[in-house]
Amino acid sequence: xxxxxxxxxxxxxxxxxxxxxxxxxxxxxxxxxxxxxxxxxxxxxxxxxxxxxxxxxxxxxxxxxxxxxxxxxxxxxxxxxxxxxxxxxxxxxxxxxxxxxxxxxxxxxxxxxxxxxxxxxxxxxxxxxxxxxxxxxxxxxxxxxxxxxxxxxxxxxxxxxxxxxxxxxxxxxxxxxxxxxxxxxxxxxxxxxxxxxxxxxxxxxxxxxxxxxxxxxxxxxxxxxxxxxxxxxxxxxxxxxxxxxxxxxxxxxxxxxxxxxxxxxxxxxxxxxxxxxxxxxxxxxxxxxxxxxxxxxxxxxxxxxxxxxxxxxxxxxxxxxxxxxxxxxxxxxxxxxxxxxxxxxxxxxxxxxxxxxxxxxxxxxxxxxxxxxxxxxxxxxxxxxxxxxxxxxxxxxxxxxxxxxxxxxxxxxxxxxxxxxxxxxxxxxxxxxxxxxxxxxxxxxxxxxxxxxxxxxxxxxxxxxxxxxxxxxxxxxxxxxxxxxxxxxxxxxxxxxxxxxxxxxxxxxxxxxx
Numbered sequence: 001x002x003x004x005x006x007x008x009x010x011x012x013x014x015x016x017x018x019x020x021x022x023x024x025x026x027x028x029x030x031x032x033x034x035x036x037x038x039x040x041x042x043x044x045x046x047x048x049x050x051x052x053x054x055x056x057x058x059x060x061x062x063x064x065x066x067x068x069x070x071x072x073x074x075x076x077x078x079x080x081x082x083x084x085x086x087x088x089x090x091x092x093x094x095x096x097x098x099x100x101x102x103x104x105x106x107x108x109x110x111x112x113x114x115x116x117x118x119x120x121x122x123x124x125x126x127x128x129x130x131x132x133x134x135x136x137x138x139x140x141x142x143x144x145x146x147x148x149x150x151x152x153x154x155x156x157x158x159x160x161x162x163x164x165x166x167x168x169x170x171x172x173x174x175x176x177x178x179x180x181x182x183x184x185x186x187x188x189x190x191x192x193x194x195x196x197x198x199x200x201x202x203x204x205x206x207x208x209x210x211x212x213x214x215x216x217x218x219x220x221x222x223x224x225x226x227x228x229x230x231x232x233x234x235x236x237x238x239x240x241x242x243x244x245x246x247x248x249x250x251x252x253x254x255x256x257x258x259x260x261x262x263x264x265x266x267x268x269x270x271x272x273x274x275x276x277x278x279x280x281x282x283x284x285x286x287x288x289x290x291x292x293x294x295x296x297x298x299x300x301x302x303x304x305x306x307x308x309x310x311x312x313x314x315x316x317x318x319x320x321x322x323x324x325x326x327x328x329x330x331x332x333x334x335x336x337x338x339x340x341x342x343x344x345x346x347x348x349x350x351x352x353x354x355x356x357x358x359x360x361x362x363x364x365x366x367x368x369x370x371x372x373x374x375x376x377x378x379x380x381x382x383x384x385x386x387x388x389x390x391x392x393x394x395x396x397x398x399x400x401x402x403x404x405x406x407x408x409x410x411x412x413x414x415x416x417x418x419x420x421x422x423x424x425x426x427x428x429x430x431x432x433x434x435x436x437x438x439x440x441x442x443x444x445x446x447x448x449x450x451x452x453x454x455x456x457x458x459x460x461x462x463x464x465x466x467x468x469x470x471x472x473x474x475x476x477x478x479x480x481x482x483x484x485x486x487x488x489x490x491x492x493x494x495x496x497x498x499x500x501x502x503x504x505x506x507x508x509x510x511x512x513x514x
Contacts, residue, residue: 016057021050024127038123042188045253049126052248056237063135067142074146074230081223082153091219092287098215099224100160100350101281103151105177106208108168110144112181113137116192123189132241136197139234150227159492160349170464171486172455173277173341173348175405179452180274184267186448190249191263197242199267200274203308205235206300208278211293215286243308250315257316262444268320269437272329273404279334280341283363284355292366297330322437325413331367332416335375340409342382343394346479349486349493354383374416391496395479397456402431402449403438410434426450 010018027035039046080086090096117137124130155161168174184195213228246264249256279293291299309319320326342352355363360379363371385392398407412418422433426446433439442449458464462471465481483490 012057016059019059020128020131032125036123036125038189039125042190043259044190044249044256047252051251052126052128053244054128054132056240058135070230070233074226077226078150078223086223087154087157089220094285094287094353095219095221096154096158097350098281098285099151099154101277101285103161104164104167104349105174105277107144107147108165109177109181110140110147112185113196114140114144116181116185116196119185120189120192136238136241139238143231146227146230150223153223159489163487166487167349171349175453175455177274179405180270183270193242193245194260194263195267197238198246199264200271201235201238202242203268203305204271204275207275207296209235210300211282211291211296214290215282218288218290219286250317261317264317265321266441269322269441270404272322272326273406276333276337276406280337283334284338289362293334294330294366302327325435325437328413331370332411335371336409336411339378340407343392346393346494347483349488354379354386370416397459399432400454400456401434401438402452402454403433403441405452405454406434408432408434
């Protein structure tokens with residue numbers, strides 16, 4: 001009788017190869033370039049897909065095991081937080097507005113990233129790149145779900161969180177993150193990875209997750225802290241994909257270098273503009289602050305990013321074109337953004353306020369070269385008006401940058417007393433920009449950016465009113481019509497800050513005076 005020979009178990013490297021490259025084949029019924037048309041049309045030249053290396057070498061069965069273990073721990077904490085009324089332990093009602101901004105502007109990006117990576121996972125000829133993109137697609141969907149589940153507990157007790165998906169497609173300031181990902185998803189697969197995996201995930205993501213999660217911990221929100229660190233463990237893999245993609249392209253052919261440099265210039269700046277809302281959240285919306293935006297920028301961008309671009313210099317890559325302007329802007333963008341949202345507090349489903357004396361002192365210490373001279377007088381003037389019962393609301397609409405879609409409130413590099421304006425003409429129309437870099441991005445691809453859906457333009461054209469609205473009717477109030485189109489609870493989601501979304505209930509629970 002023959003003796004059965006036990007098959008030798010594959011090692012990690014061999015197992016990974018079998019479950020990635022081993023799944024691919026050369027097509028015969030159609031040419032490979034026809035099956036995978038998108039990985040060539042950007043001009044990127046790939047000579048050997050086998051050079052793509054994933055340092056994690058994660059197989060699908062191991063992926064589900066690791067993620068399942070994390071899910072058990074995460075949902076145990078979320079459940080305990082809900083059962084113990086964890087919302088009563090937060091530092092101050094104002095903190096909830098940071099969560100509103102997160103669920104409105106950041107969480108939907110996770111779903112857009114999921115869709116983008118699912119698309120990219122079909123477009124690469126290389127099997128390893130496809131598998132890596134598909135795993136990240138699952139990660140991003142998981143992040144969308146866990147963030148929604150963690151923050152949904154607050155929706156039971158607070159205003160401003162009831163319709164984030166509806167708002168994401170309509171509310172004016174949410175066009176900034178929405179346009180970022182729609183721009184990335186309509187690019188080719190290599191540009192998408194440069195935009196999301198490298199420029200955002202590798203260079204900038206620590207500026208979003210790490211300071212905000214530390215801030216959540218200091219403000220008593222352990223539910224948010226837990227989902228943040230659960231997601232952050234995935235981000236390490238995402239960052240690895242980003243740097244691997246960049247180095248892979250640069251090592252494959254010298255002709256790829258100028259294309260990659262152009263993408264890095266573009267997507268670093270687009271990501272930096274997107275993080276303006278994070279800067280504002282960090283400096284103004286956390287009652288107990290951990291670090292300023294300036295400190296976070298110096299640590300995670302100038303420190304880590306500076307070392308990164310020195311490393312990439314051997315491939316012929318320099319710092320992004322907007323790097324120096326971004327480093328100068330660390331003294332200004334959070335204050336300029338908060339001042340703008342204070343102006344438009346009537347049209348946003350979260351609350352804004354003037355910082356207290358103690359908070360302004362903190363800002364003065366963190367921003368000694370800018371806050372006292374440029375921003376403190378403005379806040380003190382608004383506080384005087386509010387105390388007189390004349391809280392200021394701007395009833396006009398701002399000019400938007402065609403590229404990043406942020407209102408044009410940023411100042412000139414080197415002179416923070418002047419608003420930066422740039423413009424370009426294209427087929428007889430004039431387009432406006434907040435910086436040289438946004439103008440350059442437009443000038444490089446004008447046929448793409450002339451299609452921008454700019455909320456201010458849409459409102460003035462009458463496209464943002466509920467169906468059946470008659471703008472010619474007597475007493476027509478365009479702001480109220482827009483807020484109804486947004487489906488906001490007027491007076492609760494917006495306007496002045498209350499002690500809490502339901503202050504009388506919070507007072508009854510805690511024994512405090514509402």
